[in-house]
Amino acid sequence: MQRVVLITGGMSGIGLATAEAFQKQGDVVFVVDRQETPAGQAVVRSSGGKYFAADVRDFAAAENTVTQIVSEKGRLDVLVNNAGISRDHLLWKMSEADWDDVLAVNLKGAFNFLHAAAPVFWKQQSGKVVSVSSINALRGKMGLANYAASKAGLIALTRTVARELGSANVNVNAVAPGMIETPLTEDLPEEVLAKSWEEAALGRLGKPQEIADVILFLCSEQARHITGQVIVVDGGQTA
16 A cells, blocks of 8 residues: 655655655655755655655644645655754753754654644554664763753653554654764764774664665554564664
8 A cells, every 4th residue: 555654854864765765665755854855856756745845843844744745645654753963062062052953853853743643643543653763862972962862852752652642553663773874974073983883793884774674664564563662773883
């Protein structure tokens, strides 16, 4: 069955790889992002979906996006909360704006779209949600107080919503990637990337498609009895 999929932050990195994965299996893909990319637009157009230029921090924009999708397609089957940013500093050097911006995008953004999608899923008595967290939500990491806190909050939000929507046959899970080759990580210092290489049991950084594959699985019927879980995909960084 062709499904209707909404992905936040879907124009690059893990989000784009996920959009491509759903598009390749014939689903209709809608993407929310602050700016478009040619590759992202190509995926959206070929799937029959649409790109929404919006900031996930905007509560009303999230409500309007979901309303438009349901009005046009009659349903929403999958929500992937992928939008995320980082503003790395040691805690005592971190500005209030750095803290607020990361929490607003990474955590409040997911809340906004879950808040908008939950009534749709409840009415349908079906739905799949996957949110992209991080291994640093589970272990902490120097210089990432805001990022780790936002991603840890995302795990708690995932587990809570899994309980709230479970009786409506909605699966709500999270993935926790390790270091992945994305636009978010490509500008990191060489020593940071080298440390991640050393940590990984597989001896390499992950690819966006490898996260997308796990997201696709969690949204499949094969994963119908998995909910409230966090799947670590890190090449053995935390092994």
